[in-house]
Amino acid sequence: xxxxxxxxxxxxxKARPSDWKDGRRARYIDDTDLVAAIHEHVAxxxxxxxxxxxxxxxxxxxxxxAPCVNVKRVYRVMRDHQLLLRRPGQRxxxxxxxxxISVEQSDVRWCSDGFEFRCDDGSPLRVTFALDCHDREAIxxxxxxxxxxxxxxxxxxxxxxxxxxGTAQASSTIEWLSDNGSAYIDHRTRSFARELGLKPLTTxxxxxxxxxxxxRFVKTMKHDYVAFMDKPDxxxxxxxxxxxxxxxxxxxxxxxxxxxxxxxxxxxxxxxx
Numbered sequence: 419x420x421x422x423x424x425x426x427x428x429x430x431x432k433a434r435p436s437d438w439k440d441g442r443r444a445r446y447i448d449d450t451d452l453v454a455a456i457h458e459h460v461a462x463x464x465x466x467x468x469x470x471x472x473x474x475x476x477x478x479x480x481x482x483x484a485p486c487v488n489v490k491r492v493y494r495v496m497r498d499h500q501l502l503l504r505r506p507g508q509r510x511x512x513x514x515x516x517x518x519i520s521v522e523q524s525d526v527r528w529c530s531d532g533f534e535f536r537c538d539d540g541s542p543l544r545v546t547f548a549l550d551c552h553d554r555e556a557i558x559x560x561x562x563x564x565x566x567x568x569x570x571x572x573x574x575x576x577x578x579x580x581x582x583x584g585t586a587q588a589s590s591t592i593e594w595l596s597d598n599g600s601a602y603i604d605h606r607t608r609s610f611a612r613e614l615g616l617k618p619l620t621t622x623x624x625x626x627x628x629x630x631x632x633x634r635f636v637k638t639m640k641h642d643y644v645a646f647m648d649k650p651d652x653x654x655x656x657x658x659x660x661x662x663x664x665x666x667x668x669x670x671x672x673x674x675x676x677x678x679x680x681x682x683x684x685x686x687x688x689x690x691x
Contacts, residue, residue: 449495452487460501465642467503468493473671473678519595519631520551520674524684525582527551527593528616530574530602531632532566533640537649545659546570548578549635551595553687554672555680556635556663557581561656568604575607579614588615595619597629639666 452475459466459474466474472492479486496502521527529551534544544566547559558577560570579588594616596602608618621629643662649655671677678686 447491449491452491452495453499456492456496456499456501463642464646465503468496468501469673469677470671471496474669476677477669477682519629522552524550524552524687525588525590525592527595528557528578529595529629529632530571531597531629531636532599533636534566535640535644535649537651537655539651541652543652543655543659544570545639546574546601547632547635547663548574549632550680551631553680553684554631554635554675555667555684559663561659563652566599566601568601568607571601571604571607572610575611575614575616579616586614591615591617593617593619595621595629595632597621638670642670 455475455478456471459471463470463474469489472487472489475492476486493502519527519529527550528548530546530548532544532546534542536542542563543561544564545559545561546566548557549555550557558574558581560574560577562570575594576586579586583589592615594611596618598620601607602618603620611618639662643666644659647655647658647662649658667679667681669679671679672683675683
């Protein structure tokens with residue numbers, strides 16, 4: 419039976435016209451517009467890989483009501499045009515953090531940390547931020563040319579609560595995860611946190627990965643934004659830093675959020691409920 423079926427297929431193949439071509443192999447896709455769109459995104463965000471570029475393309479196509487491009491097609495086009503990121507080999511870190519940082523819903527756990535950089539004129543800027551451990555939004559931040567003080571941490575705490583709840587009191591207790599820096603373990607900071615409805619938690623000593631979400635955010639800000647923004651002096655750097663935080667919250671795609679930005683993810687969650 420099988421041999422007869424093969425013979426029939428062979429006869430059908432011989433009956434094809436001499437100019438017949440397999441359309442599956444000869445199919446041509448015009449990628450001109452896609453290449454141009456990818457170049458526009460890469461020019462602004464040169465540290466984005468193909469998945470984040472695909473997320474930006476998907477967002478613009480959804481807004482325009484157009485069909486979304488396939489992520490494999492974006493990878494192929496970026497590969498063919500030498501637009502993929504070239505990452506050096508990374509050494510595997512054997513340190514482990516204690517516990518799971520991410521949570522299942524917003525306003526259950528916030529994490530906080532800081533980073534610093536220098537302007538072109540040598541002036542330092544030290545940034546403190548609060549990040550939601552579910553939706554990844556940078557809820558509040560503050561920058562100063564002075565030290566990483568408890569006053570700054572308390573300002574960030576208050577701004578985060580007011581941003582999420584519109585008052586100076588959280589509607590339910592929220593865990594506040596930080597390292598053991600003096601600004602965080604100060605008794606005034608811990609007392610103020612409890613007044614706001616925050617529960618202070620600190621990571622184990624010498625275990626920075628215990629606050630890995632904040633550490634990842636620091637790397638993102640430095641690698642994707644600070645490294646490329648103009649910062650001749652403090653006022654200019656502050657203006658561009660504010661734009662960087664807004665860009666991160668509104669447009670930066672996250673793998674854990676199905677390549678949505680933090681606020682895009684929050685809006686989608688709100689509309690579904």
